[in-house]
Amino acid sequence: MFMRNKSRISALIVVITIGLVLSMTGCSGGNTPSSEKVLTIGVVGPESGGSAQLGQGQHNAIQLAVDEINEQKLAGEWKLVAVFEDDEGNPTKSSSATNKLIQESKANIIIAAINSSATLADMVVTERAGIPQITPGSTGASITEQGNEWIFRTAANDSFQADALVKHAKEELGITKIATFTSADDYGQSGANLLKAAAEKYGLELVANPTYNNGDKDFKPQLMSIKDGGAEGVFLWGLYTEAALISNQVQQLGLDVQLFGASGMAAQKLIELGGDAAQGLILTQTFLPDADIPEVQEFVQKYTEKYDMDPIPHGAQAYDTVYIIANAVKNTDSSNPEELRDALRNTEGLNLVTGSPKFDEKGNDIGKRLLITEIRGDKFELIKAIEAK
Numbered sequence: 001m002f003m004r005n006k007s008r009i010s011a012l013i014v015v016i017t018i019g020l021v022l023s024m025t026g027c028s029g030g031n032t033p034s035s036e037k038v039l040t041i042g043v044v045g046p047e048s049g050g051s052a053q054l055g056q057g058q059h060n061a062i063q064l065a066v067d068e069i070n071e072q073k074l075a076g077e078w079k080l081v082a083v084f085e086d087d088e089g090n091p092t093k094s095s096s097a098t099n100k101l102i103q104e105s106k107a108n109i110i111i112a113a114i115n116s117s118a119t120l121a122d123m124v125v126t127e128r129a130g131i132p133q134i135t136p137g138s139t140g141a142s143i144t145e146q147g148n149e150w151i152f153r154t155a156a157n158d159s160f161q162a163d164a165l166v167k168h169a170k171e172e173l174g175i176t177k178i179a180t181f182t183s184a185d186d187y188g189q190s191g192a193n194l195l196k197a198a199a200e201k202y203g204l205e206l207v208a209n210p211t212y213n214n215g216d217k218d219f220k221p222q223l224m225s226i227k228d229g230g231a232e233g234v235f236l237w238g239l240y241t242e243a244a245l246i247s248n249q250v251q252q253l254g255l256d257v258q259l260f261g262a263s264g265m266a267a268q269k270l271i272e273l274g275g276d277a278a279q280g281l282i283l284t285q286t287f288l289p290d291a292d293i294p295e296v297q298e299f300v301q302k303y304t305e306k307y308d309m310d311p312i313p314h315g316a317q318a319y320d321t322v323y324i325i326a327n328a329v330k331n332t333d334s335s336n337p338e339e340l341r342d343a344l345r346n347t348e349g350l351n352l353v354t355g356s357p358k359f360d361e362k363g364n365d366i367g368k369r370l371l372i373t374e375i376r377g378d379k380f381e382l383i384k385a386i387e388a389k
Contacts, residue, residue, distance in 0.1 A: 037078045039329050041066070041322070042101030044112035044122060045137070046089035050214060050241045053269045054114050054137060054314045059084055060307050061315035062111065065322035068302070075326040076333065082322075083107065087118055089214075089239075094118035098125045098133075107131065108335045111321055114314060115239075116140030116187035126150050132341045134324070136317035139263060140190040144362040152344055152363040154321045154354070155314075156370050159194050161262045161284040162235075164386055166198035168282070168372055169233050173258060179208040179231035181222060181246065183238035191237030191262060207231050212242060219246050223253055233258045240265040243281075244273030251277040258282065266313045271375055281375045286354045286368055287316035288382055299353045313354075320352040 043062055045055035066080045083105045087094035094113050101107040102125065110126050113119045114137035123143070126133040127150050134152040135143065141158045144151060169175040180195045182188035192209060199206045207229030210222035223246070226234055234250070234257045236243050243265040250257065261283035271278055289300045289310045299319060303311040311319070327350060328343035329335065347357050358367040369387055373380040 037335075039075070039078050039080050039109070039325070039335055040105060040107045041080060041082045041325060042098065042105055042107030042110045042112070043082055043084045044087050044094055044097045044101070044110065044118070045084075045114050046118075047084070047086040049088035049090075051089045051114060051239050053240070053267045054312065055086065055089075057267070057312040057315035058111075058114060058137065058318040061303065061311055061319040062322055064303060064306055065319045065326075069322065069326045074323075074330070076330040078326075078329045078333075080322070080326060080329075087113055087115075089115045089118060091115070091117045091121035095121040095125050098122040102126070102129050102131055108337065109134070109325060109340055111136060111318065111325075113138060115185075116143060116190065117185045119143055120186055123148055123151050130337050132337060132344060134321050134344070136321045137264075137314045138187070140187050141194060142186065142190055144364050148363075150341060152359055152365075154317050154324065154357065154365045154368070156263060156284070156286050156368045157364050158191055158237075158262065160368075160370060162191060162194035162198045163201070164370055164372060165235065165260050165262070165282070165284055166195060166202055166204060168384070169258070169260065170202045170204055173233070175204065175233040175258065177205045177207050177229070177231050178233045178235060179210075179226040179229060179257075180206065180235045180237065181219075181226065182209075182211055182236070183242065184211040184213050187264060188237045191235075195235050195237070212238070212246075214239070214242065216242065217245060219249050220253060223249055223255060226257070227253065227255050231257055233260060236261040236265065238264060240267045240270040241273065244270055244278060247274040247277040247281060263313060266373075266380070268310070268312065271378055271380075274375075278375050279377075282383070283373060283375075283380075285313040285371050285373055285380065287311070287313040288371060288373065288380060290379070291382070293353075295351060295353050316353045320354050320357065323350065323352055324357055 045058045047055040085097035110133040112122045116138040119138035136154045139158045182192040208226045259281045263285045266285040332339045332343040356367040372384045
């Protein structure tokens with residue numbers, strides 16, 4: 001009887017001791033994992049597939065920014081954690097990846113996506129969940145025209161780019177007849193409509209407007225219709241793989257036209273795949289690695305040291321996006337979605353790689369500078385810098 005009571009007393013002492021330890025652990029200071037302030041950033045982008053270079057550039061830049069911010073405590077007491085999902089540029093996979101990040105990884109904010117069609121799909125998920133979403137790569141005009149209060153964009157929107165390109169074609173190159181040749185997805189068709197509107201605004205004749213599907217290899221039938229129309233300039237709106245193939249087939253057919261493009265194709269792969277045929281192509285983007293801007297040079301140095309390659313525009317915009325998020329969580333000191341959203345909307349006073357971010361009521365970054373560039377040799381060379389409207 002005595003031994004049985006002794007065993008019960010010993011067991012009771014063990015239980016009490018464990019309870020005290022757990023209680024002390026839960027109430028201890030901020031250095032313990034249970035009390036650490038963590039902001040989880042879910043990231044969706046094409047890390048494989050036809051636009052993989054864009055997604056990989058985004059991934060690298062985001063991780064670089066997260067590491068710097070945590071090391072220097074630039075988010076105050078908050079630690080940033082990035083969780084990545086590959087959507088292959090596919091809208092269905094993108095929305096599933098976004099939902100997974102919210103439901104399983106408990107993401108407080110989403111950076112997504114690059115392909116505009118994927119971002120449009122993701123927006124349905126984040127709006128329903130009440131989670132802020134920032135796209136550093138999608139430029140489709142319709143993204144910020146739907147009254148969605150949870151979406152923000154740190155890329156230069158397509159309307160800004162289309163207007164700048166068409167104006168440059170007329171005023172600087174004297175072009176009077178143009179054709180659009182755009183992908184058949186949301187991104188391409190948004191661009192086609194904006195280019196048509198810009199052509200009407202500046203008095204240029206639109207002589208042809210064919211489309212193509214992503215993954216197509218033969219563009220000669222559409223190019224022949226463009227040739228028959230007498231176009232002097234052809235405005236491409238899609239990604240770099242198809243743009244490079246189109247450039248080569250323009251050369252093969254002997255078309256005497258000036259090619260233009262938007263930031264969706266602004267990757268080194270365009271130059272590599274396009275070769276001689278891509279020389280002279282004029283396109284818009286928000287970042288050049290050799291720009292004589294202190295913030296740009298510092299970013300390029302850190303990026304090349306870590307990854308042994310130059311960053312791409314999508315990477316620079318993604319890098320800035322993380323700093324915008326860090327600033328928001330530091331200012332609001334909360335991971336509450338509504339408070340984060342409002343802090344993002346009030347962003348100001350940051351001098352970042354691609355400009356001084358400031359969001360309008362629709363979520364567009366109106367502090368973005370736009371660069372008109374031309375492919376010369378193995379580089380994009382600056383023609384003109386335009387301040388955001």
